[in-house]
Amino acid sequence: MFSMYKGCLFIGTIMVCGMLYIFGSLDNYEYIKNFFRPSSSRIKNYRNVSNIIVESGIMFVETSDKVEPTPLTVCSVESAAWLNPEKRIYFFMKEFSGNLTQYPQPDYAGIPLLSSISNVDVLPLNPTELFEDTPLIAWYQKVNPNAERYWTHVLADGCRLALLWKYGGIYLDTDIISLKPLPFANFTCLEDGSFFNNAALGFHYIHHNFLLDCMKDFVANYIGHVWGQQGPRLITRVLKQWCQSDNPSAFTGKECNGISLWVTRRFYPIPYSNWGSYYNHWKKEDIERYFSDTYGAHIWNYMNSGRKRKVTAGSGSLLEYLFQMHCPTTYKTLVQ
Template identity: 60%
Template sequence: MSKKQADIVHLTHLVVLLGIRKASQVRELLEKMWAVGEPERRYPDFVGVLASGIQIRSRTVKGPMVTEGEEELTLLEYAQEEEPAVHKHTYRVEHYKLNIKVEFYQTIHYYFFTCESSEVMTGMSEFSSGFCGGSEALEKHQLHNINSMIKGWLLVFIIGACGLLYLNWKMSNIQLIERSNSRISSMKEKATTNVSTPTMESRILFVETTDNMEPTPLAVCAVESAAHQNPDKQIYYFMKGFSGNLSLYPLPEYRGIHLLSSLENVVILQLNAMEHFEGTPLKSWYLKINPEKEKYWIRVFSDACRLALIWKYGGTYLDTDIISLRPLPIANFLCPESRRSVSNGALGFLSLHHPFMWNCMLDFVANYIGDIWGQQGPRLITRMVKKWCRIENLGIFSGKECNGISLWTTNRFYPIPHPNWMRYNAPWKKEDIERTFSDTYGAHVWNSKNSGKRKAIIVGSGSLIEHFSKSYCSIAYKNLIQY
């Protein structure tokens, strides 16, 4: 057998086993295996026809043989001048398809040759035994190769699927952080507008001034109920201990924060005091204060933060023990908790940099007394309302407007006064609930009074607070209270 014959035989064997079907692949194989510089010029017909996957032939003298009913292919002479009588050999192409199911579907087209003629070219016994007499062994060998290939693809698929699941989990956390960052950036941009310009986005703000990163069931209920009752508003939950990366707080230890982050209109943000106090009278106070020496630091810090946030970003502030029962209107409002006191547990200002809030921050610093409960909270708001409206009797403006600020009636947030806070833990009749809370936006349940009692929401007690939890924050009730 000449060198050219040997080249064609082995190349044909490789092409069949490798399943090569494109001319470019044949050329590449020739160049790599035999360093043929111009395969089309050396083997023009062989390269072109072999690559089609249908016919295999060399430069032909007689052309391919065709019989009735099936296609016959002829490997013709390359050395006809030397031995013209021994180069005739006929092959039939058999086309097999093997359908393989993994987690997806694909079809592997498999080709091999069987002998049609008993005449075998001189010097081609190896080729003949591989494709003629050894067809059964070849088939087993090829099936073994297919099984190996299937196992390889299965391994690649499993690794790829695991990688995609990990990337999806990672991207969800990244998108959550990016969404939070973009929204707080938006808040900052809007805060630079003129004082008289209303906010483009109505919002409700909650604040957690401890380092606790697992909100209480009541706090989760407060945020969830506000989100459900106000789907048109963005709910921001500022948490002092939040790092900005939700993935650092795994389940099930941090169930509450994950429940809140799953709500469409809830965004959890880091409470950065220096950032929020920047440009306000509260910055100098904050730099001088020593929290360790303060008797009511958590409360005082919360009083300061809500003033700065509302002044900078506008919107409505709510305490984390207010369960929202109805949608909140967008308005400049304050709400008395009694005839003599205006609470800072719920307050709203739709415009940025409202002068009332600036005056409150000035008074906060000028009249700061950390040892008196409520000095920087309800007492501050009460004395500022009296100055703003130039009155001493708050009842005169109850339910009315005073210099652009509405003084809502007590039952909007405080239908049950704080001395009677235990009534939230008692069973109520349906008609009594409807009558007492008929025009209430949010029920303040006075959790500060419960700090020493540690009364939890008891499942099946039929208490008023359980009723509110089941009705207005069902996610928190099922996953934190009933869990």
């Protein structure tokens, strides 16, 4: 009993000395004080992407010149964050400086809202740095963005591959509202009867060979003016090789060489041709039944780019319901 008492006393002494040492340094004291400060008041300042440690998490990318994200984008990030609290959520923005103090309220709403969520990091996106040590760097150094018809989309196609290859995790488009917690696995999802989309991809460990094959195909078969050539068409081309089949959709609901090929309803329950349904009125019981097997609802915002339809408070639309249920802070702040 006495020896146990001495052991406990010894351990306690070490712990006290350790705490005195930590708090004896002003820098360490400031770090601890900031770490336990509520997330809404914690200012994260990322000036150099090289100094950021990216864990395996859920990633979103904004490759346009926008600095203020749309309500749909904010909703997508928020919904992923609240449903996956144990994971880091990364929102990479090409035009974001990395200094949150440059985007104060009320001039900016989206960035302050997202940065207040404890497991969300808003980060600058540097494509040159991201593509280093990947097959995409040679393409990026030669391509002329001004001559590209779908530049922001093609750049996003490349960024998601490089991010997943370097860091692992899950990539989601900024118009996918998460409805359920996401399992971390190697997966892609069938969009329709023939193509697998790249709007939702998961590869839970770094340097996966499938992603390396995708980046090589991206460069070898690059056609910038063909919609989806570096996106769904690319994923489907590489799957044909990976599965050794001209019809990889036959593996839907199964695994193909270690990659789960998920059924369409996981992310694309409403096809792009019927995208307007998100702005129609739905009954609650119909929504719960229809989306019961869905991890994330792809809203097909590109189809809306010419019409610019928005979620509005009191409309009773399906999209309003998804905002209310899965990104309530975004709904309250940016919609109501």
